[in-house]
Amino acid sequence: MSRRRKNDVGGSVLRELGGWLLYILIIVGLTYLIITFVGQRTRxxxxxxxxxxxxxxxxxxxxxxxxxxxxxxxxxxxxxxxxxxxxxxxxxxxxxxxxxxxxxxxxxxxxxxxxxxxxxxxxxxxxxxxxxxxxxxxxxxxxxxxxxxxxxxxxxxxxxxxxxxxxxxxxxxxxxxxxxxxxxx
Structure with a gap:
């Protein structure tokens, strides 16, 4: 049972990291689209x-x-x-x-x-x-x-x-x- 729990924890951590990575990629993509087509900062x-x-x-x-x-x-x-x-x-x-x-x-x-x-x-x-x-x-x-x-x-x-x-x-x-x-x- 402890072996199974260890695999579940490892898989859970990988799923969590994958979710965060996907979230970051979506934010970067949206930021690029906004800067390119909607608005841009200038000084x-x-x-x-x-x-x-x-x-x-x-x-x-x-x-x-x-x-x-x-x-x-x-x-x-x-x-x-x-x-x-x-x-x-x-x-x-x-x-x-x-x-x-x-x-x-x-x-x-x-x-x-x-x-x-x-x-x-x-x-x-x-x-x-x-x-x-x-x-x-x-x-x-x-x-x-x-x-x-x-x-x-x-x-x-x-x-x-x-x-x-x-x-x-x-x-x-x-x-x-x-x-x-x-x-x-």
Whole structure:
């Protein structure tokens, strides 16, 4: 009888370890799927989105919502910088597909009309920008700290294609005193 009990204990331990191993594999698999298709963590580097986002803020990027809806004006988006691998920019959408965007006298104009609802720019813009007409899959983006931002006004960034949008900044997770959902409008 003691021999049988010993085998039962050994088998029980192996079943328990197998259960834990399966549990860990499922968690790792789900984590991979979530990071790949649903959300991703990123960190703000620089001051181009001040005062909305600050240098060192850690964010969760929602990678799934743009599969079901179009990006909207004032969404804060994340996209890859085309000249440097593994570098991402965080900017705010200002111009939508089909619109003509221009910066004159320190203000943004969409299709010749001043963008009155643009309360995100920290100050009047010093640089002018010639009119840019966006195609059906292009977006014009700007940082909130407009005089200190490389954005669609800069030829090295230019307009952003829909396919290049990694996702929408969704949640600030650090610093802890600023944790919360990021307001886009």
């Amino acid at each position: 703000v580097s620089g001051y181009s989105m001040e005062p909305t986002l600050s240098d060192g803020d850690s964010l969760i990027v929602d990678k799934i919502s743009y599969r079901f809806r179009d990006p909207k004006r004032f969404d804060i988006i994340v996209f890859p910088y085309k000249y440097e691998k593994n570098t991402y920019y965080i900017k705010r959408i200002i111009g939508l597909p089909g619109e003509t965007v221009q910066v004159t006298d320190g203000y943004v104009y969409i299709n010749g009309q001043k963008l009155e609802s643009d309360t995100y720019g920290a100050e009047l813009m010093q640089a002018e920008a010639s009119p840019v007409t966006l195609s059906e899959d292009e977006y014009f983006v700007m940082g909130d700290n407009r005089n200190h931002s490389s954005d669609s006004r800069d030829p090295s960034v230019g307009v952003i294609k829909r396919k290049d949008l990694m996702g929408r900044a969704f949640l600030r997770v650090y610093p802890f005193d600023k944790i919360g959902v990021i307001k886009h409008e």
